[in-house]
Amino acid sequence: MDSNEIEPIEGSFDDVASAMVINPSADSAVMKAEFGSADNLLKIGEVSVECYVLEDGTRVLSGRGMQESIGLGGAAITHGSKLRSFLDLKDIKPYVSSDLAMALNNPVRFIRPGRGGKPAIAFEATMLIDLCDVVI
Numbered sequence: 040m041d042s043n044e045i046e047p048i049e050g051s052f053d054d055v056a057s058a059m060v061i062n063p064s065a066d067s068a069v070m071k072a073e074f075g076s077a078d079n080l081l082k083i084g085e086v087s088v089e090c091y092v093l094e095d096g097t098r099v100l101s102g103r104g105m106q107e108s109i110g111l112g113g114a115a116i117t118h119g120s121k122l123r124s125f126l127d128l129k130d131i132k133p134y135v136s137s138d139l140a141m142a143l144n145n146p147v148r149f150i151r152p153g154r155g156g157k158p159a160i161a162f163e164a165t166m167l168i169d170l171c172d173v174v175i
Contacts, residue, residue: 069158070094071150083108083167090164091149099147099161109170126173134173142166 075091081100088104100108106122123143126135146160 069148069150070097072099072152076152077154086110091151091161093147093149097147098164099149100164100167102146102160102162105162105167105170108167109174122170126170131173136169139166139169139173142169 070093072091073094075089077089080087081090081104086108088108089101090104091099091101093099102120102122106112106125109122111121111125125131126139126143142162146162148158149161150156151159
């Protein structure tokens with residue numbers, strides 16, 4: 040089997056779809072943000088980004104915030120996907136470390152305060168340093 044292929048999954052459509060959806064009550068890896076909000080942004084130069092402190096003390100920047108911090112911008116629905124596409128460009132990819140690539144492929148999922156319990160995607164704030172090293 041090709042490494043890019045996904046093995047078939049036995050089960051109904053509903054079973055497969057349910058397995059793909061994050062359920063915060065069933066997934067202990069989804070943490071809650073203790074501090075931060077979409078209304079109280081972190082200013083980095085001329086850019087303002089959503090930042091949060093999770094219950095274990097981890098500082099994170101939202102996926103969209105991380106891409107905005109290096110000038111990629113993006114609509115609310117992108118969740119940092121522009122960032123992954125940018126770092127996958129032929130001229131940029133050689134500068135992306137394996138640790139950075141792994142962090143991009145394993146974003147932090149967390150619950151933002153006052154957002155109805157819907158999980159959000161973020162990256163550890165320290166990743167911004169690695170991104171700047173790639174871009175500069």
